[in-house]
Amino acid sequence: METMYLVGLGSIAALAFAGIMFTRVRRESPGSEEMKRISDAVSRGAGAYLKRQYRGVGIFFAVVFVILLCMAFAGLLSFFTPFAFLTGGFFSGLSGFIGMRTATMANCRTANAASQSLNRGLRVAFSAGSVMGFTVVGLGLLDLTFWYFLLHFWYTNIQPVATEAELIGNITANMLTFGMGASSMALFARVGGGIFTKAADVGADLVGKVEAGIPEDDPRNPAVIADNVGDNVGDVAGMGADLYESYVGSIVSTSALAVAAGFGMHGIGVPMLLAAMGVLCSIFGTFFVKTKEGASQRNLLTALRTGTYISAILIAVLSFFAVRILLPENIGVYFAVLSGLVAGVAIGALTEYYTSDSYKPTQRLSAASETGSATVIIGGLSLGMLSTVAPVVIVGVSVLLSYFVSGGAQDFNMGLYGVGVSAVGMLSTLGITLATDAYGPIADNAGGIAEMTHMPAEVRQRTDALDSLGNTTAATGKGFAIGSAAITALALIASYIDKVHQIDPNLQMDLSITNPTVLIGLFVGGMLPFLFAALTMDAVGKAAQSIVVEVRRQFREITGLMEGKAEPDYASCVDMCTKSAQKLMMAPALIAVATPIIVGLILGVTGVAGLLAGTTVTGFVLAVMMANAGGAWDNAKKYIESGAHGGKGSDCHKAAVVGDTVGDPFKDTSGPSINILIKLTSMVSIVFAGLIVAVHLL
Template sequence: MAGPFPPLQNDLPSSLAAATLTDDNRMIVLVIAAVAIAALVVAVVLVRQVLAAGEGTDKMKSIAAAVQEGANAYLARQLRTLGVFAVVVFFLLMLLPADDWSQRAGRSVFFLIGALFSAATGYIGMWLAVRSNVRVAAAAREATPAEGAPPKDLTDVSHRAMKIAFRTGGVVGMFTVGLGLLGASCVVLVYAADAPKVLEGFGLGAALIAMFMRVGGGIFTKAADVGADLVGKVEQGIPEDDPRNAATIADNVGDNVGDCAGMAADLFESYAVTLVAALILGKVAFGDVGLAFPLLVPAIGVVTAMIGIFAVAPRRADRSGMTAINRGFFISAVISLVLVGIAVFAYLPSSYGDLTGVTDPGILGHAGDPRVLALVAVGIGIVLAALIQQLTGYFTETTRRPVRDIGKTSLTGPATVVLAGISIGLESAVYSAVLIGLGVYGAFLLGGSSVMLALFAVALAGTGLLTTVGVIVAMDTFGPVSDNAQGIAEMSGDVEGAGAQVLTDLDAVGNTTKAITKGIAIATAVLAAAALFGSYRDAIASAVADVNARAGELGLSLDISQPNNLVGLVLGASVVFLFSGLAINAVSRSAGSVVFEVRRQFREHPGIMDYSEKPEYGRVVDICTKDALRELATPGLLAVLAPIVVGFTLGVGALGSYLAGAIGTGTLMAVFLANSGGAWDNAKKLVEDGHHGGKGSEAHAATVIGDTVGDPFKDTAGPAINPLLKVMNLVALLIAPAVVQFSYGDNASTGIRVLIAVLALTVIVGAVYVSKRRGIAVGDEGNDGTAESVSSASDAATVS
């Protein structure tokens, strides 16, 4: 994409104006909306099935109630905080350029709707997960019958527990695809040809809330998890979810607010943002049908997700729970591809010349069949999801060589465990990036000489990957539900023997599914970002035509040989590193506070160890809540304001390069963090299952330390990069007309550009400075040999 943008300006606006929503297309979109509503109805049916299961003993119920209370309290406080931020962005969006006030108002209103849907998806995922976990534990408890009762079939018990956990995820999956598709359909029905502009707001609302929920929830869950492991397992030598550990309730709360609520919101915004990009590009590339076809593909995915979720029914011949999950995933993927093929040949014309509403001669004269382009592009997305699923599973499953190799290194200490995990993460990132790159490039080649068709093919590959999202979300939620079930069982002491082993096996499968879904989420982020990158390119072209910008302006070029663009590329890569560092450092500070609080309780209340005193669980929950809400602001401000600084300082060409740098670096960084963390976690499970000395051995302590390093990698920084990329792309897309107007138009104003850039940079620098100035949880050994925390969070956490 070298050279100035103005050569595009004559064709693009007329193409945008030509596309309309015909009566036939309107009927199709109405049917798609009905499919979305059907997904919500199926979700309600699954909720009833999950809640119909037994909840176990009174002790198990009381522990589950504590987790529910903590999760609800945290998420309510977080949403109140984010509500204020959403209102501010609502009014700021009204100030950005648009064709008319109805577009501005619609963009702002649907920003709030996107934010609300994203928050609702996350909240619903958390709400059901904290009720399902005790039911999974109760189902596993049946493996150990009461004295005198006949023994239960262990396989049947395991299958029942797994089905409850996976159908809990199915509820979240149905809400994700249902709300995402419903929101996009409503925008298209109301705004027709103007829908893509309004959908920018919808996507931004979903992405912003998802990023904050991902960062905040990730900080909460990993601060509690790291603190609980370091003091409980390593220092006190007690099991992971031992009730004597004051951080156990916070750890279980964190699993839900981080993995369930955060990941559900993350995948929802991936769904929304990919649809935004596909509709923006589809309107230009395919004209009238481009306003409906990008919705038709994920609508098929909704139907096949229902099939896939119910297809996850474990069989006796299955080697493990992953076999059943893989079967459901691949059944869903294959049926999706077949149904998309039928829809493509039934709905699309056989030549580009027959596409109504398209005026670009490069597209109308393009040789080939649009049906082939659409089917192959969607197929690339579906195949990419399957390949990422298998590749990630290879690097994170306990039965595969990479995890077993890390387990072996535990015999030589924690340093080699950490080194082996980093090595595997770095290596796997390359393979994943190559797969994603091949997918993007393969879709791009379908466009031939037309860049617009090529970009639309990339967006269609993203919608193809979306056909598997319903099952992917179910796989992800399965992980924390299984983890929490094991925690409740261990804390209550009411699930022993075979039942405890059932939960251990489910937890190991859950670790793998979480890693797989993170890998696929990264792929959706890259495809969405690549498609949005094309949308950004065309937003500039349209803005250039509107303000009569000069064709020779260097700031309008994406030529990477220009120094300003090269600087933008480097800055984009740098922001990913800074964002990741801020997130990991936030976990480190908060985890340090948890460590000191748990140590204090063991020191001041020695009766905790013999069960004569009860830990103060509420204090740790409070520390994690305060720190998470405090720490999420800085990464969020960086994501929103950094593109503004680059755009208004270096120009739209440099801003495009900035996005390219962030996409490339973010892809590698996210996969590295997710896979290394997942491999460390399952290496710990491997040792706990009896390998290399088992629990309590030096090898076990080494893998626990590796796991604590990997926790913020895989559950905080890594997953948060996905919404980071999409937030930055959407912000760039929204500000591009303003940057062109104030930088290159007839009414260009250097003063306004400088003012906006300086204000944004000042906020970023101030936020990072404040973050770095916060107390770091380190200990100063006093004369009595006891450690005192200098963390402000520990000092502040004085209430239960």
């Protein structure tokens, strides 16, 4: 109980720090009137998109709320579940909204700060990213604290239970369900935002850079504002909602496993306390993010890595005392925390290696442009596939270590608890980790504003350096998110099986691979990420086609546009992207929610277990491949633009642009969305477990 007060304090500290960072960014000068005008246009476009998205998502949440309420009246769910579903979705969406608002305010301020020095530009962009990171952490802990105290009060005063085991069992079972709301909101935010941003990006690149031969972010391009809007709704609001659900999902699933492992209230306290301490460690780490003028990409990466590594070292030290105090008889749990921390850092470093133009893989990919776009595509696919090997090994080693050091050899549930704790350890310093990710789109927008307002060349050089760094940190953040999703999904699968046993203790589950329902579930689960990726990729293609047609029309029909004597109709491209994203995101999102329910009603609980295992395995590998291939294509283009292989405007550059165009939906739409798919299927299965146990054909 006392630990939860510390979690509440951690929430207050995170939100207070986010408020301080927001105020600091707002006090920066926004620059010239032209810079403010462009920034306001981006902000209005992003706001209009989110307003329309939340209106559509609100209908989905209302329908699901009614369904869950009906299940509660039928005795298949707790009455807290429908309301927990709503709060999970609300806080997930709110975190993305606050981050997006900050990012659209910070873009012109970052560009103006970069006119003074590279370090000032870095500090403003990173401070704005910190608002996103600490808002996600603060709201996540606030949601956890609220539900814990509400449920504790209910089951001790309103509907008292007989034992502490029943008390904590009821609390964790109800808290676990609000992850479905967070996952649902994250999926809509990621898929819808990803379709928007990549439709605009692809349309702007294909017509602007490839056909018309004008620079990136040229104000003559009608899709340039939509492109900047997309960076915010996809890479900021979408990523914020994504990692919010990873964060709270890992904590609540581990808390639920603590009950099965017999660790009681102290077992619940460990992941909660790790999260609270992680806030303080992340705040401390932010003060070490700084650089000097003329810094190379490696210098800039070192600046950001210094902050994250210091935070990780601090939590590694403090977590020992947390485990020592709460679980003195199970000190092996501490080594599970270390396993998760090391795995997160290692996956981030490997992602950086495969996607940064400071290393050989991306440099070799850029060299493939000398023989045309086809070899760039082949090289990028090969790189992405090769990059899956190390993350799989890292996650496998981390899971094994976490399982056995936590006592898995003696007690299966204790081992699973260790796996859950390792996921919490990986995400414990999410505040600063997400700040380095959200920083990227802000730097990208700043570069666009510098280009559109014709700022001095040295400013664009600085913003390009910050943007290129942002591509790498974004790729690293995606790798981190996907890795944490894989480990969290394992904990959620265990929570699902435990939930089934709570509903029907006498139910015998044959989970062997020779069981036909398990095998069929594995096949369906293995197929699901590919179906999901196909739908989201096709959605980007369809939306981009409409933007390509519109940009060509404006170039053709608006007299004086190419000469810079007339202004394009930016609003039409923003509106087209918004409508397309809202329409095309529904099919993949609904399939993700409906599939585990349909499989459960047909194949039963064992079929769902197979589905979750298949989705986790293929989803993890496919997501890593797509994210890393896309990141490498993007930075290979940037590497050529810095002067390699003929530089901007060369045939090599045009080939690299084609590769980057293919990679855009890989890394910013389909790949990142798959890690949400992995967790959402588990959350839906847990919430609907009562229905599946009661009603199924096989």
